[in-house]
Amino acid sequence: MFDGFYKGKSVLVTGHTGFKGSWLALWLHELRAHVTGFALPPNTEPNHFDLIELKNMVHHIEGDIRDLQAVTQAFDKANPEIVFHLAAQPLVRDSYEDSKTTFDTNIGGTVNVLEAIRHCPSVKSAVVVTSDKCYENREWVWGYRENDPMGGHDPYSASKGATEIVCAAYLRSYFDKNGHGSPLGFATARAGNVIGGGDWAKDRIIPDCIRALSKGKPIIIRNPHATRPWQHVLDPLSGYLILAQRLAENPGHFSGSWNFGPVEGGQIRVLELAEKFIKAWGGGNIEIPPSQNKAPHEAHLLKLSIDKAMNELHWHPTLDSASAIDWTVEWYKAWDNKKQHLRAATINQIHEFEKKREVK
Numbered sequence: 001m002f003d004g005f006y007k008g009k010s011v012l013v014t015g016h017t018g019f020k021g022s023w024l025a026l027w028l029h030e031l032r033a034h035v036t037g038f039a040l041p042p043n044t045e046p047n048h049f050d051l052i053e054l055k056n057m058v059h060h061i062e063g064d065i066r067d068l069q070a071v072t073q074a075f076d077k078a079n080p081e082i083v084f085h086l087a088a089q090p091l092v093r094d095s096y097e098d099s100k101t102t103f104d105t106n107i108g109g110t111v112n113v114l115e116a117i118r119h120c121p122s123v124k125s126a127v128v129v130t131s132d133k134c135y136e137n138r139e140w141v142w143g144y145r146e147n148d149p150m151g152g153h154d155p156y157s158a159s160k161g162a163t164e165i166v167c168a169a170y171l172r173s174y175f176d177k178n179g180h181g182s183p184l185g186f187a188t189a190r191a192g193n194v195i196g197g198g199d200w201a202k203d204r205i206i207p208d209c210i211r212a213l214s215k216g217k218p219i220i221i222r223n224p225h226a227t228r229p230w231q232h233v234l235d236p237l238s239g240y241l242i243l244a245q246r247l248a249e250n251p252g253h254f255s256g257s258w259n260f261g262p263v264e265g266g267q268i269r270v271l272e273l274a275e276k277f278i279k280a281w282g283g284g285n286i287e288i289p290p291s292q293n294k295a296p297h298e299a300h301l302l303k304l305s306i307d308k309a310m311n312e313l314h315w316h317p318t319l320d321s322a323s324a325i326d327w328t329v330e331w332y333k334a335w336d337n338k339k340q341h342l343r344a345a346t347i348n349q350i351h352e353f354e355k356k357r358e359v360k
């Protein structure tokens with residue numbers, strides 16, 4: 001899929017103990033890259049990182065992204081050519097409870113990664129993962145474009161909007177100059193809500209479904225009518241991988257910011273997603289508690305325009321929402337029956353995805 005680009009390359013992934021980062025690190029390993037991961041230990045039980053035994057496949061470094069020295073040391077050890085920065089506090093609700101940790105981790109942590117990149121001559125391209133929530137949300141019915149204003153109502157969204165502004169300043173001030181001998185390919189990637197096997201984060205709909213269904217309990221849905229651009233985790237990850245490759249090949253052209261989301265129609269309501277999940281799982285119930293007036297504000301309507309990535313990167317979503325749900329259920333069924341090797345389950349889906357993408 002990537003014409004052997006990643007084979008033998010040194011790649012640093014921050015946040016490799018998390019949901020998206022563990023899928024990305026395993027995919028890079030399958031592409032024969034030498035992967036170094038930098039993150040805190042996994043913070044859910046169970047978690048994808050342990051279930052796929054990723055520690056045995058990558059150079060695993062435990063450290064805090066808020067610690068500049070620790071981040072710099074990881075770069076010194078890995079000498080990466082490519083960097084994917086995913087480490088973050090990614091939950092809106094947690095950001096209301098602990099805004100300082102969210103801002104320190106998401107903005108300050110990214111500044112540390114950018115400083116390490118600045119002083120690491122081996123880096124040829126870097127992708128910083130932010131979020132679709134970085135945009136000033138106007139509850140528009142149409143999709144946000146890359147040049148729409150940044151914003152953020154809650155601390156998480158604001159931290160991602162601010163991260164975007166910080167990244168744009170580093171790009172203009174340092175990375176498109178000749179500090180590295182040649183310009184560095186540098187971009188931010190904004191994706192919507194992702195689903196897939198191996199996520200157990202709190203306050204996310206699929207982990208909530210799986211926690212309830214595996215115990216035979218009803219799924220409690222607090223925000224049934226919120227609409228999100230759901231995607232299978234492999235779709236945005238394929239975008240990040242294509243982007244980092246293009247950045248290394250032609251930094252001047254591809255540096256900037258990129259949206260990765262589903263095609264029109266992939267935006268479905270939380271309630272609909274849970275109903276489809278139950279159908280694919282083969283049973284289960286939903287409970288909607290009376291609306292809580294004191295619940296913290298969350299965006300209701302959020303869409304991304306993906307025209308830029310489709311036209312310029314030739315990236316496109318590979319799985320529609322029905323397939324994304326089926327693949328997710330298939331993975332959790334493998335986990336639920338306890339007999340299957342879960343690294344194999346993840347790798348099978350990666351290979352299946354690559355095949356589907358080739359024929360599209």
Ligand SMILES: NC(=O)c1ccc[n+]([C@@H]2O[C@H](COP(=O)([O-])OP(=O)(O)OC[C@H]3O[C@@H](n4cnc5c(N)ncnc54)[C@H](O)[C@@H]3O)[C@@H](O)[C@H]2O)c1
Nearest residue numbers: 015017018019020039040064065086087088090131193194
């Ligand atoms: N999951 C989604 O739907 C979604 C949607 C849009 C954007 N994102 C973004 O994608 C990225 C990955 O999200 P995820 O869903 O995999 O989250 P996750 O919580 O599963 O993983 C987060 C990772 O960041 C690491 N991390 C957190 N604080 C750290 C610190 N102080 N020092 C070092 N490492 C730290 C964790 O150890 C973990 O490896 C995040 O930047 C998130 O904001 C996720």
